[in-house]
Amino acid sequence: MHxxxxxxxxxxxxxxxxRALRRSGAQVSLVWHADHDLPTGTDLAVLPGGFSYGDYLxxxxxxxxAAAMDAVRxxxxxxxxxxxxxxxxxxxCESGLLPGVLMRNVNRRFICxxxxxxxxxxxTRFTSAYRAGQVIDVCVxxxxxxxxxxxxxxxxxxxxxxxxxxxxxxxGSITVExxxxxxxxxxxxxxxxxxxxLGMMPHPENFVEDLVGGTDGRGLFDSLAA
Amino acid sequence: xxxxxxxxxxxxxxDPQGKAIEAALKSLAIRDVEGVRxxxxxxxxxxxxxxxxxEATLRTAxxxxxxxxxxxxYAIEIL
Numbered sequence: 001m002h003x004x005x006x007x008x009x010x011x012x013x014x015x016x017x018x019r020a021l022r023r024s025g026a027q028v029s030l031v032w033h034a035d036h037d038l039p040t041g042t043d044l045a046v047l048p049g050g051f052s053y054g055d056y057l058x059x060x061x062x063x064x065x066a067a068a069m070d071a072v073r074x075x076x077x078x079x080x081x082x083x084x085x086x087x088x089x090x091x092x093c094e095s096g097l098l099p100g101v102l103m104r105n106v107n108r109r110f111i112c113x114x115x116x117x118x119x120x121x122x123x124t125r126f127t128s129a130y131r132a133g134q135v136i137d138v139c140v141x142x143x144x145x146x147x148x149x150x151x152x153x154x155x156x157x158x159x160x161x162x163x164x165x166x167x168x169x170x171x172g173s174i175t176v177e178x179x180x181x182x183x184x185x186x187x188x189x190x191x192x193x194x195x196x197x198l199g200m201m202p203h204p205e206n207f208v209e210d211l212v213g214g215t216d217g218r219g220l221f222d223s224l225a226a
Numbered sequence: 227x228x229x230x231x232x233x234x235x236x237x238x239x240x241d242p243q244g245k246a247i248e249a250a251l252k253s254l255a256i257r258d259v260e261g262v263r264x265x266x267x268x269x270x271x272x273x274x275x276x277x278x279x280x281e282a283t284l285r286t287a288x289x290x291x292x293x294x295x296x297x298x299x300y301a302i303e304i305l
Binding site for chain 1: 246296
């Protein structure tokens with residue numbers, strides 16, 4: 001597994017995701033946003049978290065038009081894998097690789113806490129190391145994570161089984177309290193139509209070592225590197 | 227040529243910032259405020275031979291970057 005992590009001005013979670021990928025056995029290279037190509041042999045392009053371009057205009061809007069994103073779009077069109085975490089998810093929505101948009105959290109606050117998620121399906125390149133319906137304990141840290149799509153788009157996403165993760169309580173129940181950013185249908189992560197692109201607001205890369213509180217994020221990187 | 231672009235949230239899209247501003251106005255005892263929706267204004271200088279050409283350029287700018295048409299509308303005004 002060769003992963004290319006794209007760095008934009010204002011990305012700040014690239015070290016963690018590189019570490020998580022390497023821990024699972026992936027080879028990782030770093031790509032600057034102004035580069036026009038991904039390294040030859042790239043299997044997975046990763047858009048890390050952070051605050052690209054200071055969240056100017058809209059979160060992910062300017063990064064979504066960067067030169068490297070043309071290469072990521074071409075990679076995705078060939079069936080290549082793409083993972084966007086937090087700001088990376090916002091960039092994927094802004095660049096047209098995923099439907100919908102991440103709006104300001106419904107409580108108007110930056111939220112930063114541990115969060116349980118329900119794994120919605122395990123027959124994908126991103127989630128095969130998890131059990132169906134497994135509840136995983138990871139982190140969220142964002143001000144704009146409130147997933148929104150128009151009713152037709154939302155119906156299509158649900159109908160095609162493209163929800164990867166939902167915010168849930170510790171028992172796996174989808175509750176209003178567990179969905180603190182107000183996302184429609186408690187959506188925490190979405191796949192593209194062919195399930196080769198995943199965007200998610202929570203940070204699995206935070207939780208790959210016992211030392212820092214948990215290891216439930218490993219499954220995502222283990223699935224990819226398998 | 228000068229132009230102004232106004233980007234607003236579509237109807238039905240939740241606007242937490244607008245709600246917060248509305249609440250703040252009420253807390254300042256500014257009465258009769260029934261709703262607030264926040265948007266963005268862009269003042270742009272365009273080199274174009276006429277208003278129609280400027281509008282075409284700005285429409286492209288809105289579609290490609292200035293507005294996210296999933297949740298936002300835009301209006302172009304040539305000044």
